Amino acid sequence: MTDISPESAPGGPGDERIPDDLSTLFADDPASLDRLEKAARASVRDTRAGMADATTGSKREIPVPVPPAEMVAGGLVFDDDDQEHEGGAAVPAPRKSSGGWKWQDAFPTGTFDSGVWAHRKKVFLHALARHAGHSHVYAWRLSKLSGLGMMAGARDSWHYYTAQEYADMVDTARRKNLNPDIIAALREERNETARARRRETMLVATTTAVLTVIAAAVAVADVYGLLASSPAAVLMLGILSAMGLREHKRRNPDEALSQVFAMPFGTGPDVPLTDTLLNRVLRLAKVFTKDDQEITLTEPIRPAEIKGVEAKFKLPDEVTFSQVMAKREAIAAALDVEVHWLDIQQDGSPSRVSFWYCTSDPFGEARTSPLVDNPERTDVWKRGILIGFNRRGLPIYLKLRHVMALLGGMSRTGKGMILRNLICGLGLDPRVNLRLVAGAKPGEHRGYAPICSTFFGRRPERLIALLDALLAEAYRREDYLEEQGRAKLGEKDLDLFPLEILIIDEYKQYASSSIRLPDPTDEEGRRTFKAADRIAEQLEELAAFAAALNITVLVSTQDPDANTIPRGYKSNSGARVATRTGGSVQTNAILKDGATGAGLRAHDIPESLKGGAIVDIDGAPGEIIRGFFIEDEEYDGAADIIAAGRELREELGRAPGQFADQVEEYLIAVTGASSMAGGPTGSGRPGPRTGTAVLEKTTVLTLMLDAFAKAGNVDRLRTADLLQHLAVLDPDTWSWEALGVDEVPEDHEDFKTATSAYNRAGGRRLAEEIAKDLEGTDRELVTREWTVAPRGRGYLLADVRTAAGIAPE
Incomplete structure (x- = not known):
């Protein structure tokens, strides 16, 4: 334990320091020592460490844990249950101590990074190819500068030969009506100066040398051809260009020399990312409004995930990350790429940015779910269910703990594939009681039956009974928490209270149903109620308090409107996924009110992006993803995953029918039929047990x-x-x-x-x-x-x- 007691002043009374190991104070009193150890363990039970270890109370060296590779590489999920740092930005790995300073530390960051040098090589080769491709432009500009230099040289030479500055003084004197004798004296002095200059040795030698070079070049070209005279021509061209550049600068004093040879702003996915390009883009997108505003790279630009490149930089004063995000579309337009080819994230502070730029469509190729080849056990609680990947190629996990969820979108936009990934992932965690209710086409879900504690097709009256059973289970769990004096259930309670997850697919079939059922409170049996209204009431009641009780409801629907999803349920939904929608109304109905204005425009997802969705979940707020693919047309690609989930559950006694299922027992008691594992036939049709x-x-x-x-x-x-x-x-x-x-x-x-x-x-x-x-x-x-x-x-x-x-x- 850490010593936090104040020390007495050296030399004074009580000079003896408190020892590091408090157990030495109670060496002669075992009972006190035992009480000290118990108190120490109790003090850390509610900390991040969880349960105290056997050494609590004594001094020991605690090693610094090194995060797994997936955390360092920018994964979205961490294994720390209480301190979860989720986000698209990569988390740098802590440096391992290697015994002190290394000679590499004396060099700038990225000096020995092969990725950085690979990007620099790409930039150099692109610049070389670009300049070579524009050689005709440079030749024309040099010709213009040479002509300007020739005229400026002839003009300056004539002025020097003729002492033109005296002529200017004569004109000035005449305009001012000075004494004619003064004007005559100036003219005489001009003539004498001009005669003296024409006899100067340097001037004669220079003139002779220039004329000799020109004559020699002409003679060589006449005898041996233009190629032989090219060295002299290049030399003369360089001299004249330099003279022309000096004249251009004299005429345009406010123009930088770099602008003389500036090329048009190149854009497109083939242009390597550089700090110069970023400054031009941000200035063109009106993020920078002043000419002196420029970014400062905090790390060398380097290749990133898939075909991307990442730049981390600091923004100039008066510019913040939110201003950059507000101009995302303008930035994409300046780079001549799609908006979803960019990923801009805050890098620690509002003035630091992580700018990821892909050189091709990051969602251009479908990716098969890793569970197809390796259906290993999943951790739904800590890691979540693998549903897809983001534009950086990083996996996206959906956590269905202590949360209500909503999945929606138009028909044939990938909603069913995301749901397929969810069900397969849930089946591989035996701590989950999966209950699947199909609003339409239950046959397409028949393959999931072996892992479903409850599975049935379009039956509003049975869904009402199932929701009643979940409410009864929620109140039972709430009573348990009340006895324990706790606020919510956690992972340690899964053995006693497994994670109950209800998935209602095609919910709109229930929301728009006109079926009326007898009111059980009416003894005379005359009153009825609308099934859709009762289901909505039950969902809102569950959403109000059941999430903290390890009970989750996921509603999946297509073509929603503002009235499809119960308002109370939607407002308590913390996880939302929207595939392509038909308009802003549907987008707001799935994600949240005002989602379109916040940039979550699911209706703008390209039709060509199959399986594309916008997720608003823990760890990936407002991010566009593409769902993993699991074959469902040519053959059942999920069959092996479901079989592995069934086998895993059977080994642990958690397969449907192997454990006491109070929800199914409630359904059997109320309806007289079982829907465990899809009912007697496994088809989602309840029947007698x-x-x-x-x-x-x-x-x-x-x-x-x-x-x-x-x-x-x-x-x-x-x-x-x-x-x-x-x-x-x-x-x-x-x-x-x-x-x-x-x-x-x-x-x-x-x-x-x-x-x-x-x-x-x-x-x-x-x-x-x-x-x-x-x-x-x-x-x-x-x-x-x-x-x-x-x-x-x-x-x-x-x-x-x-x-x-x-x-x-």
């Missing part, structure tokens, strides 16, 4: 149902294909070795023979196991043959469900 007891233990029938789910919820499987899945699910029973077949041979013919033997043995074992499971029942399960392509003989999913005691759809 028939045959649950049979399915509580692992039998060959449950393995067959898992095999059908692993195959992508097909309606039939050939026996040979079914055996392959069973071998993966239960290798001890269904592998080649378990069925008495030798190892897989390498030879093709031997392999075909062995496969046939395995299929015959497996078919017999499968029939025997099915007979054992169904012994004593009136149910049976036999193979069937079908002629619909692909032809084969095997089992139908409907027959397996019926044999397992599950009521047919």
Whole structure:
């Protein structure tokens, strides 16, 4: 612990310093020492460190943690639960101590940075190519300067030969009507001066040298051609150009010499970013209103993520970051690029800017979700759900904890793909109870059923019951917090109170529904209420207090208007995602009132940007992103992710049906039907919980149902294909070795023979196991043959469900 007690003055009473280790004061009193340690641990329980460690109360060296690579590289999410620094700007890594000063520290920043030198090389080559491409312009300007120099030289030479300054004095004297004798004297003095100058050795030598060079150049060109005389011509051109430049400066004293050869302002994605270019852009965009205003680079310009380049600079006095942001469109126009090719962020203070500039469309190529190839467990609480990437190529995570969420946009704009990323990510965290309600086309969500604690299609009365169940669960959790004397649930409470996430897809189908239901408070059964109004009331009630209770509702809708989303729910939604909308009204309806005026213009997202969205979430406020792609047309790209999520949940006893689910129990008690994992058929159609007891233990029938789910919820499987899945699910029973077949041979013919033997043995074992499971029942399960392509003989999913005691759809 840190010693914060004042020390007595040296030499005075109490000169003994308080020791670093307080335990030495209580060496003879174990009871006091124990109380001291307990008090020390209790004092740090509510700090960032969380629980105290075994060494609390004694002096120890605490190592400085080094952040992971994703934090240093500019990732948006940090693992510190209480101190989360989220933002698009990269966080510099702390320097590791290397024993003191290094010789590299004597050089400017970026001297040994290969990225900085790569950008400088690009700037040099671009400048070289640009100047070479404009050589004809330079030649014309040099010719004009040479002509000007020739005329100025001839004029000055004549004036010197003739003593023109005396002629000026004579004219002045005549205008002033001076004595004629004075004028005559001036004229005589002029003649004498002119005669003396024409006899000067330097003047004669210079004139002779110039005329000789010209004559020699002409003679060489006449005899050997223009190429041979080019050195003399270049020399003469340089001399005349210098004379012309001096004359130009005399005529235009206020013009800088650099402007004489200035080229037109180059823009476009092929122009490397430099401080000069930035100053020109900011001046052209009217960010800088004074000629002397210029930026000051704080770091060398260097390549950044994907095809971008980043410059960090300090703004001049009287210019702030907000003024730069207000001119984003003008800056993009000055650079001749799209607005979303730029990313301008504050870099520590209002006078410092991180300017990221992409050389091509950062969203030009779709990117497949990393979960497709690596469906690993996700951390929904700390990290969030991976939904897409921003213009810098950095991943964007959506946290659905202690927040209500809203997702909206026009049809076919990528809203469904973002929702697909969300559901897949939620399925890979077993601490989440996912409840999915489809307002339309529940069939497209059928593949998610295995990980859903609740899943059903368009049924307003059941949604009302589900919202009532969540409200009851919220009040139960609130009572728990009241007993604990706490304000909200945290990550440590997830074992007792898992994260309840309800997703209502196509909410507009419920908001615009005209269905009326009987009022349960009316004993006579005469009154009814509108289902849409009741659902809106329940959502507003949940949004008012349930977020702190580990309960989240995400509403997804298309073509919203100001009245689609309940106002109370919208005002309490802290996470909003808008794909392309049809206008400013829809944009404001999804994001927030005044979003369009704040620059969040979802209706301006280019139609060519498939999956583009504006997110207003923790860590990425008002940022444009593109959602990750998970195949949903050619094949079900989410099948392996859902299968991995189901397997993970089963291992931890958190799959639907493996734990006490009070919400589903409430639904069954009220409606008499179960929608766990999509109901008995997994299609989102609730039904009786028939045959649950049979399915509580692992039998060959449950393995067959898992095999059908692993195959992508097909309606039939050939026996040979079914055996392959069973071998993966239960290798001890269904592998080649378990069925008495030798190892897989390498030879093709031997392999075909062995496969046939395995299929015959497996078919017999499968029939025997099915007979054992169904012994004593009136149910049976036999193979069937079908002629619909692909032809084969095997089992139908409907027959397996019926044999397992599950009521047919």
